[in-house]
Amino acid sequence: MQLSSPEPELVxxxxxxxxxxxxxxxxxxQxxxxxxxxxxxxxxxxxxVEVIEEARAEFGQ
Structure with a gap:
């Protein structure tokens, strides 16, 4: 059985x-x-803001 680590909380x-x-x-x-x-x-x-802009560009928005 594999234990999965919890995902870190995002700030x-x-x-x-x-x-x-x-x-x-x-x-x-979305x-x-x-x-x-x-x-x-x-x-x-x-x-x-940079992460949001990168996500927007990556997903073609």
Missing amino acids: WTPEALAKLNNVPFFART AKSRSEALARARWTTVIT
């Missing part, structure tokens, strides 16, 4: 949260999920 900077809140409500959940997925893929636990 959003105030600037990143403000940017996320500017995303239309119907797309906000933008949040994509940003968090990108942060985890890059082994970072802090979501910044």
Whole structure:
């Protein structure tokens, strides 16, 4: 049996949260999920405006 380690908690900077809140409500959940997925893929636990912008560019938004 393999034990999986819990995923680290992600921390959003105030600037990143403000940017996320500017995303239309119907797309906000998807933008949040994509940003968090990108942060985890890059082994970072802090979501910044840069991470949001990179996620947006990577997913063609």
